[in-house]
Ligand SMILES: Nc1ncnc2c1ncn2[C@@H]1O[C@H](COP(=O)(O)OP(=O)(O)OP(=O)(O)O)[C@@H](O)[C@H]1O
């Protein structure tokens with residue numbers, strides 16, 4: 001039998017505007033059944049609005065929402081086979097934990113409510129707290145109850161709206177693993193909304209990076225990281241060094257690009273634009289520093305020289321800032337294999353990295369888009 | 379406990395206290411006690427004279443008796459007036475609470491044309507002098523040729539009670555997290571089920587408070603009632619009318635009874651919420 005599975009969720013040119021403001025802009029999205037999907041983007045980019053349209057809590061201005069192959073665009077929230085873990089948890093304060101979890105089952109007149117509730121609470125390791133009220137729970141416990149309350153219904157699609165946002169870092173990491181374990185265990189399709197890129201990358205099979213109501217790029221985390229398609233993705237998912245350049249020729253599978261004074265080579269299949277002005281990109285951990293007299297290995301791109309303007313030791317690695325004339329500042333991470341910094345402040349260095357780790361972007365965009373700018377946030 | 383710090387503490391406290399002694403320290407409790415007595419005098423009088431072996435009037439103390447309490451309906455009309463007040467109170471409270479709650483939900487949840495105007499108008503009956511309201515209502519009833527009686531009193535009471543219900547319940551609705559109703563809908567509850575299973579139970583304390591307030595306002599009202607009741611007699615009206623020829627001690631019995639009942643309701647509510655808090659903590 002051929003494997004033809006209907007996707008768990010399909011959004012077809014879904015648009016949502018609030019007055020003249022476009023919160024979600026002509027969005028197309030397909031999520032295969034059984035996957036852990038992350039919707040990643042900065043605050044205000046339309047993630048919650050997208051989830052709410054899937055849940056039926058918001059009506060799209062135009063477009064179609066299909067769940068499990070069925071068009072549900074006109075259906076109200078209580079008729080959709082979807083459950084949500086709300087950002088604020090939204091546990092019913094007048095009901096016990098067990099009654100909270102049983103709420104969905106009872107509305108659909110399911111059998112064996114008690115057994116199912118117990119199973120769901122055991123899954124999140126809160127079986128002993130069924131008789132408590134929501135006010136008597138810690139943040140992490142409330143989050144797990146909200147999860148149990150949704151999972152117990154075995155929805156075709158589970159929506160999680162930044163459920164870990166309110167937790168401290170340590171609990172957050174722990175809950176990430178827990179969520180991943182539960183998803184594997186119950187095999188439901190999870191759509192997880194977050195603005196934490198690390199969270200998205202560690203948990204999801206597929207990540208969609210969203211910006212200003214549109215999806216910029218979608219794919220497995222490794223692919224998004226190693227081959228970003230836009231400056232926004234390159235900067236939002238980890239850090240990137242992006243330098244403006246001009247394509248001057250081609251050498252087999254490699255593009256020749258002049259950057260500053262140097263010529264670097266970019267694999268054609270890793271370049272979004274192959275002519276005219278481009279942005280040449282490389283991740284900081286891929287760069288090595290060459291001091292006076294050191295020569296690069298073959299098949300390496302080299303720029304510089306530049307001056308080391310900052311050295312900071314972070315334990316596992318050392319982060320350098322290197323100021324290169326005409327190109328700006330490059331970030332370099334080097335693992336502390338030899339115990340600590342190998343280059344001191346003010347040293348003149350060249351930067352070298354393997355050609356295969358270079359990527360090329362369209363040159364018409366702002367190289368700093370999506371970067372965490374600590375100074376200029378409004 | 380440490381033996382070395384003990385004497386030091388014991389030595390410093392009296393000195394500090396002596397230095398900060400003011401006349402006000404003694405005056406404040408005395409004034410408070412006087413104010414309290416002042417507040418309690420009418421109540422004590424009412425309760426005490428319900429045990430008075432009264433003759434024609436209940437103005438001078440003639441000796442203690444259980445007689446009035448054993449036969450609270452002894453005086454002519456007193457129990458009829460009491461019953462009238464109770465039924466007006468119950469009916470007006472029911473109507474005002476239902477309408478007021480719906481109005482509060484509409485005002486808090488839906489943006490409709492004219493909402494600011496309604497928000498303002500709801501306050502009007504609370505801020506207009508009662509005499510004016512009573513007289514205006516009477517004019518309406520007369521021009522519509524409505525027979526004055528039970529239903530005109532109920533209509534008048536519903537009118538001013540609604541304002542209080544709306545204000546009380548609206549505050550409660552505003553404090554309700556809208557995500558809760560969305561969560562209910564997300565968990566397969568129809569709009570009616572979401573209201574009945576989530577919104578209503580969470581509003582209930584506010585609605586109950588509003589109902590109690592309505593009942594006590596209605597039971598207590600004299601001015602508006604007096605305009606619109608015709609020959610129909612409520613308890614406050616009965617007391618007012620009989621004041622000219624001497625209030626019977628049975629009126630004191632009923633007054634004291636209402637006072638005790640109100641106290642009991644407050645106490646029970648306190649105990650219940652205390653027990654709930656304890657169970658939550660335990
Ligand atoms: N009901 C509404 N009326 C008007 N504008 C809205 C409404 N809901 C959302 N918006 C706007 O739509 C945009 C997207 O909002 P949304 O809540 O989807 O963002 P988000 O990606 O979830 O952000 P965050 O990470 O901060 O939760 C925001 O600019 C917001 O101001």
Ligand SMILES: [Mg+2]
Nearest residue numbers: 047048049161
């Ligand atoms: Mg959001």
